[in-house]
Amino acid sequence: MSSSNPDFPIRQKSLYDISVASRIGRWLAPLMLIVADYLVVVLALLTAYYFRDSFLRTLFPGLSPLTVPSKYVYIIIPLIYLGLFLYERLYTKRLPFWQSAELVFKVSLFTMAITTGLLYFSGTAKEISRIFIISSWVFSYLYIVSERYLLKRLLVHIGLWQKPVVVIGAGKTAELISQVYADEPGMGYKIVGLIEDNFKERPLIGKYSLLGNFNNVEEALLKSGVKDVIIAAPGLERGKMVELVYRIQPLIKNITIVPDLFGVPMANIEVEAFFNQKAIMFKIRNNMARGYNRFLKRTFDLTGSLIGGLLILPVVLVIAVRIYLDSPGPIIFAHNRIGFKGKVFPCYKFRSMVPNAQEVLDKYLQENLSAREEWERDFKLKDDIRITKIGNFLRKTSLDELPQLLNVIKGEMSLVGPRPIVKEEIEKYGQYINDYYLIRPGMTGFWQVSGRNDVDYNSRVQMDSWYVRNWSLWQDIVLLFKTIVVVIKGKGAY
Incomplete structure (x- = not known):
């Protein structure tokens, strides 16, 4: 379709004006991040010092005074942080929050390891306590993650961290890209316009300016002044895709191509390029097939459940007493669930229903057709008459699942994993049941932080499969933190 066609609604007046703030931000934003990182690292080290030398010495007077050379606080440790941040390109990369937090975690860990080595070989280690080293690591990580989150949001607001992009394509893939940027405003990407042929069929056209079509793509990009382009047209045939890239590459700085790989495990993809053959290959690793990853996950489960069990013991005792008083x-x-490799295990929960729950359920489903349909569809009832007064509270807060820490310690469950299912649900998983069998079901997981009972069953299955195929230890940590937020909000729990 030609750009001269009067039916083609190119909205020239809506083109994004590349602001002065955006151009200045390319240089000023990284500088501001460097200064802020330096300041919060120093603040973290001073916090760790006073935590060890003042707070802990007040509680434990026997601790010897702490001496930390000033050069480590104000020069050496901060410079190690900044050097590793530069190496990881954390002053130019635009990553989702949790990916950025993962890199900061690794940098802080490496920094403390390097610092410990320097202290040891310089003979200063005797003067500095291990408590100071560990607390420095914890405080620096928390401070840096918080500082970067807040500062990037501020920089985006004033236009210094915004990067304008043009999206070629306006179909479902482009809609997903738009949603990603909306969910992660700290990345700073701003879609300033679309290039699309079939504009009448694309709802996204109503949200962003239509800059042109595939025939006049060069003209549209030059007028926009944008130097970053995302090609979100996975349906475009290979020859036309190559031609499109060759046409626009001389006009811009960066091209991002979104391939048609939706549903393929992405967390562990490695790209290999073969220049002679002009080809690339994607290598996909199955993390759960590696013994050391299974050992790492099991170690994380045991450590987390033992520490967590000790911390929540008073809460568990209070809940136990309240359950008994509410309904003797x-x-x-314990309810039988399907676990690792299809084995049946007793899944523990605080009792949230009346003692004769099965009898009550059978009678209720016989008398209520709509409830029976809901049960057969979801294996849950939104308005379940079997739930006790305290049980309703426990379910909304997910406190009824605390006894599953025993399942984790016994090796029947994991802290994070697919939702434990009953035998009748195996058929609903279809071909994805083999993914479920690869890993222990979890106390929390992808489904639990994505809406819980508000998510339809097919989506639950897809989420469980996605989690297994894209497992990483950091992902488990992220899901545990997200679970806390979801439990506090109480969304989708019943």
């Missing part, structure tokens, strides 16, 4: 009967309920 067993305090903990």
Whole structure:
């Protein structure tokens, strides 16, 4: 379709004006991040010092005074941080929050390891306590992550961290890209316009300016002044895709191509290029097939459940007493679930229903057709008459699942994993049941932080499969933190 066609609604007046703030931000934003990182690292080290030398010495007077050379606080440790941040390109990369937090975690860990080595070989180690080293690592990580989150949001607001991009394509793929940038405003990407042929069929056209079509793509990009382009047209045939890239590459700085790989495990993809053959290959690793990853996950589960169990013991005792007073009967309920490699195990929960729950359910489903349909569809009832007063509170807060820490310690469950299912649900998983069998079901997981009971069953299955195929230890940590937020909000729990 030609750009001269009067039916083609190119909205020239809506073209994004590349602001002075955006151009200045290319240089000023990284500088501001460097200064802020330096300041919060120093602040973290001073916090660790006073935590060890003032707070802990007040509690434990036997601790010897702490001496930390000033050069480590104000020069050496901060410079190690800044050097590793520069190496990881954390002053130019635009990553989602949790990916950025993962890199900061690794940098802070490496920094403390390097610092410990320097202290040891310089003979200063005797003067500095291990408590100071560990607390420095914890405080610096928390401070840096918080500082970067807040500063980037501020820089985006004033236009110094915004990067304008043009998206070629306006279909479902482009809609996903738009949603990603909306969910991660700290990345700073701003879609300033679209280039699309079939504009009448694309709802996204109503949200962003239409700059042109594939025939006049060069003219549209030159007028926009944008130097970053995303090609979100996975349906474009190979020859036309190559031609499009060759046409626009001389006009811009960066091209991002979104391939048609939706549904393929992406967390562990490695790209290999073969220049002679002009080809690339994607290598996909199955992390759960590696013994050391299974050992790492099991170690994380045991450590987390033992520490967590000790911390929540008072809460567990209070809940147990309240359950007994509310409805005399067993305090903990065990229900058979399908676990690792398809083995059946007793899944523990605080009892949240009346003692004769099965009888009550059978009678209720016989008398209520809509409830029976809901049960057969989701294996849950939104308005379940079997739930006790305290049970309703426990379910909304997910506190009824605390006894599953015993399942984790026994090796039947994991802290994070697919939702534990009953035998009748195996058929609903279809071909994805083999993914489920690869890993222990979890106390929390992808489904639990994505809406819980508000998510339809097919989506739950897809989420469980996605989690297994894209597992990483950092992902488990992220999901645990997200679970806390979801539990506090109480969204989708019943």
